[in-house]
Amino acid sequence: MTGFFESLTYNNLNPLKFHSVLFFVLFTLFYLFYAFVYKNIRLRNVLLLLFSLYFYYKVSGLFVFILILTATVDYFVGFWIYYLESLWKKRFLLILSLTVNLGYLFYYKYATFLMHIFGVKEIFADTFIDKILFPIGMSFFVFKSLTYIFDIYRKTIDIPEYNYINYLLYVSFFPNILAGPISKARDLLPQLKAKHDITEDEIGRGIFLIMSGAIKKFFIADFLAINFIDRIFDSPSLFGGFENLMAAFGALIQIYCDFSGYTDIVIGLACLMGFTIKPNFNKPFLSQNITEFWRRWHMTLSSWMSDYLFYPLSYFFRRLKMIGVILAVLITFFISGLWHGANWTFVLWGCSHGFAIAFETWTKNLRYKIFGKINQRFYKISSIIITLNFLVFTIILFRASDINKAFEMYKIIFTRFDVSIISNWIHVYFYPLLVLLLGYILHFLPQKLNDNLTLKFISLPWILKSVIFFIVIVIIYQTFSSEALPFVYLEF
């Protein structure tokens, strides 16, 4: 166990990762205690809180204090909002909480971007503002904490959380602190206060999800990124239109497998501890339009955006009728794009989806009429194909490192589409192509098949489960890079 004790402190060059041996060892040690205290709610929550804070410290270092500060401020603000009678005082506190939470987010995430936009980057060169580091997971824990404040303000939650430990644990709960899924207070807080009888079913499901998540992340997403997609997105001009288009198809499945793989691991870990976290994905590429896509992709963020941004905005613009709805959609998606990253690529990506949904809202009646007149099966399949292609083309904006590279890729796809290189490309990129196809095939397989497999795995004896887990690790290891890429959504 060389260097084990030194590895227990924070190292900014080597933050703790879910897919590291160190996490595996730490989680086993944690679980050793958890298995014996989990029936005692207080002890269980104290243990979970300590491990969650330590986990965040190992990932982000002293930024753990910002996490504690955010949670503490909102814990007290939540109380005051609940108990104060006066509406303007409630509003003042809501604005205070928003200012604190979004203030952190703006400072850490958007300060550099804003300096760039306003052309003052040089003025602040080499100052502390120029050296701001973004704490991993801040976008997620800030949204989680805000959910609680909004729910108290709107009285969606009956009473505020009295127990500080429970509240701090809700914000810092280690499985989903880094990249979601964004649990709402009304979903997770009651679970933290309840006693769990963890069943064999939950445990089998948890392990199965961890394995399937790891396969998606390492076998598909990382393999594609390292062996194909990164090369093209790094220097698109060195490749032809066909290769750039294939990279866009690859990027879509890569990001899906990366994020849904991460989500599976998170849900699986929570399952092992007896908690239920809402899923984030439901076969998004089967969507027939972009509106449906956002009901199947990053569902917890969509739900957050709908509840706390889109509906209030729609209400605000209600007198404008259809235009009001479209305005609300566009603003929501502009902010959603910006939430994903302080870069014009994300803003444009968000806006492109916003415009697509606005178009769908505008033409809803017309589309219903068409739907009634033509073959429904044809309509559905063509809708899925059109939607998938829209997603492929817009993912270029999401995945490109800057806007110039994204536009360069579009230009190459439309002006240098040389089909003569296809056979050579297949020869050179045969394995990435196989993995790419595998990714899409696995996605399109019926959910029932996955459910049956899960049930079969659950029914296996524990020793067989271990052997299967071992085989999965060995298979993944064949494609594993020592510098396995960080989960894409950790950056948001």
Next chain:
Amino acid sequence: MKNPLVKVLAILFFLEILLFATSLLMPLPELNLNGNKFFFRFISSDELFDFRFKVKENATAEKLFTNYSLNQPFDFTAFFKRKPLCFGEKKISETYFLNPDIGNGVLALDKFFNALYTLNDTTTLRIAHYGDSQLEGDRLTCCLRTCFQHEFGGSGIGYVPFTDITSHTQLNRNYSANWIRYNVFNSPFRNNFYGASGIVFNILGSTFGHQGMTAVPATATVSFDFNPGVVYDHISIFYGKTARPFRIISNDDSLSKKIAEDTFPATDSFFIKRLRVPSNLKKLKFELLTSSSTDLFGFLIDGKKGIQVDNYSIRGHSGDRLLNINTEYLGKQLKSLNTRLVILQFGANVVPYIYSDADCKMLEALFYKLFMKFKEANPDISILVIGAGDMINIKNGQETSYPMLPKIRDAQKNAARKAGCAFWDLFDAMGGKNSISSWAAKGYASKNGHFYPPGQLIVANELYSAIMAEYHMYLFKQRENNLASKTK
């Protein structure tokens, strides 16, 4: 086990035991399957039990980077203002640069140096830079060209093919869809009369005529929008066998105005003919009209005099297929072009497929054959071989250099020595084993060994400095000889 959580613990512990057991029981970290083509890997005990954080910086590479300040905006002129070398300055270590004696005290690069030494005010001396995707779109070559032209004069960007699968670093190129691009590597031409670059272009529709069936007129277009800073004196068309004369209409694309219409004669060999195009026009459009099959090689965009470096790159290529070019035809072309130095930069594409010493021997023989072909094609040229650079291989979950890379480098070096060619060791110049991680971390190269613009500048400058050190040795030797003859 009534408590289901104890089962989870049991699963975790059993899993760790299995991983530990395989790490101990497997005699080798990997199992060789399918004749060296696939290795089944096992997690090593180090990976399971060594929690130390390993810093991946390569000290030699880091030291090299300290010589370069690559901040934006980039000052190209200042970058090339290096300390002038003195006559007789100490020779660079042979581990980096090999310039072997090819007999009678003559060194491998002396023919090129002699041409450089006697370069006059009316001629253009050319360097042919052959390579794979490392050089695609004029990458690396453009930096090397800047170095040479900065010191010895010259302008223009040299050879530019009509189409490519990559964009060009010095211009924006658009072309019609009816170009057919053949190359020695993966799209062979019907005969072995390729251009010196290993590429031939035909215009779709005109090919039937060549076979004596029908003469079908065809027109193809290509337009260039040069980057700011590109300066040239004239443009020439470089073409091979053609049954009938063909025409090129040149247009100033910024004004959509016809400038000239040139007719070029038929030939059974090849021609390099100037177009009547004014110097330094920024946007040009060419319409090529043929009525028979015409084997076109590309444009030459040159200055009045000085040095020109031509980029002859083909993606995926390892150099071996250049053997398919007709040797005599290649020799004549190199002579007509006044190419006096051939730089051959290959190897990256074979690195993943070399597993044993026997493979290296085979590679050495192949490279020797290639180098000798160029010598045979034109004995008046010097040849400089650039060895394969560092590349990442993911093995046992660790990123390391390909283990055979030093041996591949040695094979190239041995072949160069035997053939009487100079050799520059890119692998060692980069910092040796695992140096690519440092290059990649700095954003100078990708892990698979392709250099990004700052990396290209460093490599080109290091290469140029190494050549110049040898040149100054040559000048020193010349001066000594002159003094000796005067004394006599």
